[in-house]
Amino acid sequence: MGILDGKVAFITGAGRGIGKAIVEAFAAEGAIIAAAARTTKEIYEICEKISAGGGKALPVTMDLKLEDSIKAAVKKAQSELGPIDVLVNNAAILTLDKLVNTSTQVWDDVMSTNVRGLFITCREVLPQMMERKSGRIINIGSMAGRRGYDEQGAYCTSKHALVGLSKVLAIETAKYGIRVNVISPGGVLTGLSSNLRADRGEPEDSPAWMTAEEVAQAAVYICTQNGAAMTDELVLRRYASEPFR
Numbered sequence: 001m002g003i004l005d006g007k008v009a010f011i012t013g014a015g016r017g018i019g020k021a022i023v024e025a026f027a028a029e030g031a032i033i034a035a036a037a038r039t040t041k042e043i044y045e046i047c048e049k050i051s052a053g054g055g056k057a058l059p060v061t062m063d064l065k066l067e068d069s070i071k072a073a074v075k076k077a078q079s080e081l082g083p084i085d086v087l088v089n090n091a092a093i094l095t096l097d098k099l100v101n102t103s104t105q106v107w108d109d110v111m112s113t114n115v116r117g118l119f120i121t122c123r124e125v126l127p128q129m130m131e132r133k134s135g136r137i138i139n140i141g142s143m144a145g146r147r148g149y150d151e152q153g154a155y156c157t158s159k160h161a162l163v164g165l166s167k168v169l170a171i172e173t174a175k176y177g178i179r180v181n182v183i184s185p186g187g188v189l190t191g192l193s194s195n196l197r198a199d200r201g202e203p204e205d206s207p208a209w210m211t212a213e214e215v216a217q218a219a220v221y222i223c224t225q226n227g228a229a230m231t232d233e234l235v236l237r238r239y240a241s242e243p244f245r
């Protein structure tokens with residue numbers, strides 16, 4: 001018996017990296033998965049793997065930059081799987097440049113994916129959760145949502161915005177029994193952070209960086225909190241980094 005038995009989880013950025021690890025960890029806990037991303041091949045592959053293992057998973061192609069695409073994806077998941085119990089807003093992009101060199105186009109890409117798309121996804125999923133007076137929204141933030149990092153201006157801004165949105169969402173939805181959490185990891189071994197490791201001269205598979213599976217386990221832990229205890233933000237730093245920063 002898993003802690004997510006029969007629960008429908010809509011996970012964005014589900015095709016690779018942390019999102020894919022969350023899909024696998026949630027499926028292992030019995031969740032029914034809606035796996036969303038743009039790269040159809042990746043989400044179909046992960047869903048086939050879950051189905052082959054006896055689970056249930058639906059690939060939903062979705063581009064966070066396109067409002068209609070988000071609306072269609074949420075609707076498809078709800079009509080084929082039922083009401084969404086857990087929404088994991090995981091998808092994001094990272095660009096690296098000094099603010100002074102950041103083009104408006106790059107800025108807009110980051111904001112529309114990491115902030116606007118996340119907002120629209122929440123807004124589309126919320127009505128059914130409010131109606132049912134239950135639900136959980138896990139927003140995957142970052143250490144970049146807590147402090148500044150050189151050459152991560154657009155990304156840091158977007159992750160600080162995610163925290164602001166989550167704070168208001170938590171206040172506005174508490175009376176509907178909805179729990180809003182942020183997980184804020186430091187460096188994780190995925191494609192998103194590959195350039196960072198290269199810039200810092202660290203190996204691509206550096207053991208000092210967290211694995212996507214470790215972040216997924218934090219998401220599973222968050223889902224165990226159904227009683228009086230509540231972790232608003234779960235900060236997951238690399239053991240090799242400065243403690244309590």
Ligand SMILES: NC(=O)c1ccc[n+]([C@@H]2O[C@H](COP(=O)([O-])OP(=O)(O)OC[C@H]3O[C@@H](n4cnc5c(N)ncnc54)[C@H](OP(=O)(O)O)[C@@H]3O)[C@@H](O)[C@H]2O)c1
Pocket residue numbers: 012013014015016017018019036037038039040042062063064065089090091092093113140141142143184185186187188189190191192193
């Ligand atoms: N890796 C790290 O070091 C690290 C550290 C802290 C926090 N995080 C956060 O963890 C989350 C996952 O990151 P990751 O490292 O797993 O990244 P990743 O490996 O690059 O995966 C990103 C996922 O987001 C999806 N995505 C990107 N743009 C999208 C769009 N416009 N519409 C729909 N889906 C989109 C990608 O799929 P498609 O391209 O197919 O759409 C992909 O599945 C992000 O929120 C990131 O900020 C990562």
